Amino acid sequence: MPDNRPHCVLIGIGPGTGAACARRFSAEGYRVSIISRSEARLDEFAAEIPHTIPYPADIAETARYREILERVLSEQGRPKVVLYNATQATFGTYTEVPVEKLERNFRVNTAGLLVAAQVFGPAMETAGEGAIVVTGNTAATRGKPNYVGWASTKAGQRIMAESLARELGPKGIHVAYVIIDAVIDMPFARRRWTDRPEDFFAKPDDLAAEIYHVAHQPRSAQSFLVELRPFGEAW
C-alpha cells in the first residue's frame, strides 16, 4: 500500500537523465514508479534508489503497456508528476530506414505519451493539479539528413505535448516539453567525444534538477517549451 509520499511516474529510465530524475524526485520526497522494458535494469535501479517501484513494460506493445499503467494507477494512486522520458531512435538515410522502424519509433515516442495521458490524466484532472513533463531534443524541432526515421516522431511528440498542454493547462495540469540540446555526460559519450572539455557535456543531475524545477513551477508562471544546453554548446 502506498505511503504518504507524493507519487511520480517515470516512463523510460536509463542510466542518464532517467536515473538522475528518479534519484532527484526520490530525494525530494517522492515515491517513483519506474517503467522500462528491461526488468533486470529496473530491479537494479529499484535496489539502488530508495522509494522506487519497478514496473516492466514495453511501450511498443500498446495494449499490455496500457494495462501496466493502469496497474500503476490502481496500486500507487494518482501521480502528482508524470515524466515521459521514453525515446526510440533509428538513424539512416531515407532509403535505409525501414518504415516499420519509423512506425515503432512513433509508437514509443508519441503514441505512448497519449496512452499515458489517457491513463493518468483524468485522475489528475479530478485533483486539479499535477505536471506531465516530456523530455526531447532538437530533433523535435527540425529534420536533418539521417534523421528521417526519428525527427518526425520527436516532432510528433512535441506537438502531442503541446496539444495536451493546451487541453490540460486550464484544468490545472502543467504539461511541459524539455528540449535537451546537449550531449549528455555518459560513459559512451565520454568514449566517443574524448577530446571535449568537461564543460561540453550536460550533467544528468543538472538536467534532473531543471526538470524537477519545471514540474513545480508556480501556477501563475509556467513554461511549456524549455530548452536546456551547456553554456559552451554551439546552437
Next chain:
Amino acid sequence: MPDNRPHCVLIGIGPGTGAACARRFSAEGYRVSIISRSEARLDEFAAEIPHTIPYPADIAETARYREILERVLSEQGRPKVVLYNATQATFGTYTEVPVEKLERNFRVNTAGLLVAAQVFGPAMETAGEGAIVVTGNTAATRGKPNYVGWASTKAGQRIMAESLARELGPKGIHVAYVIIDAVIDMPFARRRWTDRPEDFFAKPDDLAAEIYHVAHQPRSAQSFLVELRPFGEAW
C-alpha cells in the same frame, strides 16, 4: 506505354486541392498517376481529367501500397513531380482519440511519405532533377485542443519532409512543404460557413497554381516551407 509527357505522381486525390492539381498538371502537359483508396472515385477523375491514370491504393496497408507505387514507377516511369496530398485526421479530446486511430493517421500522413520517397527518390536522384511537394496545414506547426489525434502526425509529416529536403536538395530534388492556412472552397465548407464572404475561401485552382509554381521553381531560388492563405484570413 507512357507517352512523352513528363510524369507526375499524385498521392491523395479528393474533389478539392487534389483534383485541382491533377487538372493543372494535366493542362500544363503532364501525365498524372492518381492514387487514392476509392477505385470508383479514381475512375471518375480518370474519365474527367485527360492524361490521368488511376492506381487504387490504401496508404494504411503499407506493403500493398508500396507495391502499387512500384508498379506506377515501372509502368509510368520516373516521375518529375511527386505530390503528396494524402491526409487522415481524427478530432477529439485526449481521452476520446483511440491510439489506433492516431497510429493510422501517422501511417497515412507521415510513413506513407517515406515510402513514396523510397520508391521514387532513387530514380529522381539518378536524373538529378524533380520535385516532391507535400501539402499540409497549420496543424503541422502547432498543437491545439482536440487536435491531439492529428496535429502530431502532421507535424511529423512536415519534419519528415524537412529531413527529405535536406537530404535530397543537394542531389537536385526539390522537396517543399505547403501549409494551406485556409478553409478550402468546397461544397461542404460552403454549407458549414454559410455566412462567410466569397473571399473567405481558398480556391482549389489557386492552390493548384501555387503548388505547380513551387514544383517548378528555378534551382537557384527554391522554397521549402510555403504558406498559402486567402488575403482575408486571420492568422
Next chain:
Amino acid sequence: MPDNRPHCVLIGIGPGTGAACARRFSAEGYRVSIISRSEARLDEFAAEIPHTIPYPADIAETARYREILERVLSEQGRPKVVLYNATQATFGTYTEVPVEKLERNFRVNTAGLLVAAQVFGPAMETAGEGAIVVTGNTAATRGKPNYVGWASTKAGQRIMAESLARELGPKGIHVAYVIIDAVIDMPFARRRWTDRPEDFFAKPDDLAAEIYHVAHQPRSAQSFLVELRPFGEAW
C-alpha cells in the same frame, strides 16, 4: 505625366536583387520608381532599364526620405507594388559595434519600411489592391555572433512586415517577407567564394522572378513568409 503602365516603387536598388527586380518588373509592363542614395548609380540604372524613374533619397534622413516618397506618389501615382529592398548592415562583436550604427541600421531596415507603408498604404487601401514585398535574409530569424549590430534590425523588419501584413491583408494589400537564404551571384561574391560551384550562388534573375511571382499571387492563396535558397544550400 505617368503612362498607363502599372506603377512599382522599388526602395533600395544595387546591382544584385534590386536591379534584377527593376528589369523584371519593367519587362512585365511596369513603370518602376527606383529609390537609392546614390544619384549616379540611379542614373545608370535609369539609362539602362526602360521605364525606370530615378528618385535619389537616403532612408536614414527620415524627413527628407518621406518627402521624396510623397513626391513619388504625387508624380507617379498609386503604386500597385512596393518592393522594400533596402538593407544596411554592421558586422562585429558586441563590443565593436557602435550603438549609433545599430540605430542607423534600424532606421534603414525597419523604420524606413514603416514610412513607406505610411506614404503608399492609404492609396493602396483605397484601391483595395496591391502588394508590399520586403526582402530579407536569415538574419531576420536568428541572432548569431558578430550579427549583434544587424540581426536585431532585420528581425525588427520581419516583424514590422508581419504587423503590416495582418493589418493590410484584410484590406486587400498583400504584404510578404522574402528570406533569401543564399549567397547572391555577384562579382564580389565570386571573388570571395572562388572554390564554390556554379550552383552555390542564387541568381538575381531567379530571385526577381520569384519576387515578381509573390507580388502577383492570387488573392485566395498568398504567402507571407517566403524562403528562397539554391538547391545545394546547407540549411
Next chain:
Amino acid sequence: MPDNRPHCVLIGIGPGTGAACARRFSAEGYRVSIISRSEARLDEFAAEIPHTIPYPADIAETARYREILERVLSEQGRPKVVLYNATQATFGTYTEVPVEKLERNFRVNTAGLLVAAQVFGPAMETAGEGAIVVTGNTAATRGKPNYVGWASTKAGQRIMAESLARELGPKGIHVAYVIIDAVIDMPFARRRWTDRPEDFFAKPDDLAAEIYHVAHQPRSAQSFLVELRPFGEAW
C-alpha cells in the same frame, strides 16, 4: 564602498516584475543597483527594498545612460547578474504611429541592451561567470495589428539577446530571454479585466522567482528562451 553581497544590476523597474525582482534578489543576498527614469520612484523603491541603490537614467538619452552604467560599474563593481527589464511601447495602426516613437522604442528596448552588454560584459567575461536576463513578451515573436510601433522593437530585443547569448555563452555568461505571456497582476490590470478569475493574472513574485531561477541555472543546463504563462492562459 560595496559590501560583500553579489551585485545585481536591474535596468527598468516599475511596480510589477521589476520591483518583485529587486525584492527577490535582495532577499536572496544580492545588492541591487536599480535604474529607471524617475528619480522619485527609484527613491521610494530604495527606501522600501533593502540593499538597493538608485541610479536614475533615461535609456533614450544614450550617452548619459552609458555614463550612468559606467558609474554603476565603477561604484558597485562587476555585476553577477544584469536584468534588462526596460520596455517602451506605442500602440496604434500603421498610419498612427510616428516613426520617431518607433525609433525611441527601439532605443529603449534594443539599443539600450547593447549598451548594457558593452558596459558590463567585459568585466563579466573576465570573471568568466554571470547572467544577463532580458524580459519580454509575445510581441517579441510576432507582429499583430496595432503592434506596428512596438513588436518590431521587441523582436529586435529578442534577437539582440540571442546574438549576445551565442557570443557570451562560450565565455561563461548566461544570456536568457524571458517571454512573459500573461497579464501581470497589477492594480491597473485588475481594473481593466474586472471579470477575470484570480488565476488569470501572473503574480510578479512568481515571475521574479522564475527569473531568479534562470539567472542561476547550472552551467551544464541553461535555457536561452524561457516562456512563462499562468496555467489558464490561452495560447
